Amino acid sequence: MTLPIQVTFDCADPAALSRFWNEVLGYRLDSPPPPYESWDEALDAWNIPEERRNDASASVDPEGNGPRLWFQRVPEGKTAKNRVHLDVRAAVGLQGEERMAALEAKADSLVVLGATRVQRHEPDGLNFGHIVMQDPEGNEFCLD
Template identity: 70%
Template structure:
């Protein structure tokens, strides 16, 4: 049986992390409920106090084919290395120097949006085509692959 998947991020600042991942993946903020022009307007109508309006955020794929991303505020900070991480396919079909140049360009772009560069893995044929490891603004590791 096929199932839909949502990827959930525990974080300190859902709006900031959602903005980063929207930029990284080409996603967009999920629209507010029908009848509301903004999330702030909807949350006001729902009686959510201003200090709780950044408790969650959600992104959707504009094409509707990739999973929804959900960001929820949690009190604790990230403690250790991720056991699961995202691979962002930034150089599909490219090999060698062209691949690494495309990954470097995307790493530079994402660093300008708040990512931290952690390390580069050089190509090691036949199995590893090379990749770059980054962390999002809250320290969650991901790979540019």
């Protein structure tokens, strides 16, 4: 039996980072639990004060295939390179210049959303080429 996974991001602004990754991956905010019709309704019922309503956020694949993403507010900022990172598969099946052009186009669109481009890695014998990026809070990910 396989178990589902959730990828957790420590961050300063869970709502904003969740929106960023929703745009990158085509995800959406997770729905509130029944019987609530909205998150505001749920948070009101749970007596969560306004200043705590951005302590966490969750994003899901609308088709139910990808892992759930959990964003949790932490007081400290990022201080070192990620030990684990996401590879966003933006050019599956493409090779050479066609692949790198697709990755460049995706990188450009993500920069508009607040990502930072870090480094381009050219194709070689073992690597088909990829671009290292950072999300708006500095978490590294690759366009692969």
